[in-house]
Amino acid sequence: MNPFAYARPGSVDEALRLGSQPGARYVAGGTNLLDLVKAGVETPRLLVDVSRLPLAEVTALPDGGLRLGAMVSNTDAANHARVRERYPLLAQALLSGASGQLRNMATVGGNLLQRTRCHYFYDLGFPACNKRKPGSGCGARDGINRIHAILGASEHCIAVHPSDMCVALAALEAVIVVRTTAGERRIPIGDFHRLPGDTPQCDTMLAPGELIVAIDLPPSPYAAHAHYLKVRDRSSFAFALVSVAAALELDGNRVRSARLALGGVAHKPWRVPAAERALAGRPLSAHSAADAARLLLDGAQPYAHNAFKIGLAQRAVALALQVASRQTGAQA
Incomplete structure (x- = not known):
């Protein structure tokens, strides 16, 4: 070491x-x-x-939102009464991740910074990895790529973002609060993580030395109808093959607004606003859910071993929306 x-x-x-x-x-x-x-x-x-920094508080924001200090543990965030009541989607996502022991140690700030998941990146026995050594190649493209990206990948990297929490944060439109030596800046969650492009070694938009101090959650109309669905090889302590964060604002059976994000399919949580607009103003049905899933998966490019993710994601979106429509409050 x-x-x-x-x-x-x-x-x-x-x-x-x-x-x-x-x-x-x-x-x-x-x-x-x-x-x-x-x-x-x-x-x-x-x-x-x-x-040990004093960044472990959950506090209400003046606009009705909620601030999670960066040092709040995943366990404490998931079990906090205000999170469970106002943001059950986030609580469900947190509780689906890792194991109880790891959730007790992991922090929400650290969760944002998990490196992307790829066997070829984590194992030094594979010399070709542009994330470890830019210019060396991507071993996963022609290797075993069952777990890898089908959206937003590049010729330089097809790794996937591993976090469950971040998929929920994407759907909830969270804002990451960052401190620098020059002051504070706020980064929308959709801009925080990067697609690989030709610089796959950079997972986020953080500059060297910048410190995450909090996650701000805006007021949400989605507490009553939200569901996080995680599809994985085993029922615990496993990364998602595909995950879906689905949140609905309903007027009867008609969708007033929707938020959807996918995990396990790209270098960052994957959200397509057009898919959400496809649901708005329509009754939730198998047809409208299929339209949303199609738009979410538009442009998917599978590799030799992960083409199954396209159909899996389409079915997962439909199921997550169906379950979310039946929820009537916190289900974490």
């Missing part, structure tokens, strides 16, 4: 000063980063432990 220094700052300002040093990485729960460090995939010079 690569040797590194360790520091535990006492304030956000001190963390920013330390985090701006070359080779520095922030660590909180460490449930993803430390695995990568042990495997030699990540080689930080300095780990800046931000787990």
Whole structure:
């Protein structure tokens, strides 16, 4: 394992000063980063432990929304009364991830920064990985690519985003609050994660040294009719082959507005506003759900072993919408 220094700052300002040093990485729960460090995939010079910073509160916002401090654990976020009441979609997504032990350690800020999922990226035995070594090639394109992307991929990378939480955040239109040495900036969740393009080594829009301090959830009309559906190879401690965050605002059986996001299919949570507009103003039916799924999957390009994801995603969208339409409150 690569040797590194360790520091535990006492304030956000001190963390920013330390985090701006070359080779520095922030660590909180460490449930993803430390695995990568042990495997030699990540080689930080300095780990800046931000787990003790005062960023572990869930607070109401003046506009009726909710702020999750970056150090709130996944468990505490999922079980918080206001999250369960106002954002059951998020609670369901969090509780579907990993295991109870990992959720107790993982933080919502760290969850945003999980590296994309790909066997060829995580295993140094495979030399070809543009995410680890730009220009070396993508082993997954002609390799075993059952788990890989069918949307938004590039010739340089077909890895998939692994987070369940982020799929729900995409549907809920969350905003990521980031501190820098120059002040604060706010990044809509749809802009936070990147598609691979020709720089697959960059998973997010964060600049070096920037620190996530909170996630802001806007007021939501979707508490009564929301469902997170995760399709995976086993019922626990498994990543999604396909997941769907479905949220509906209903007037009787007619959809007033909808939010849909897919996981397990792209380098970032996948949301297509046209698919949501296809549902608005129509009764929810098998036909309208199929229209939405078709628009969500438009342009999908499968590889040798993952063409099944297209049909799987279409059926998952239809089922998630059907279940969401029957919900009448928090179901986490």
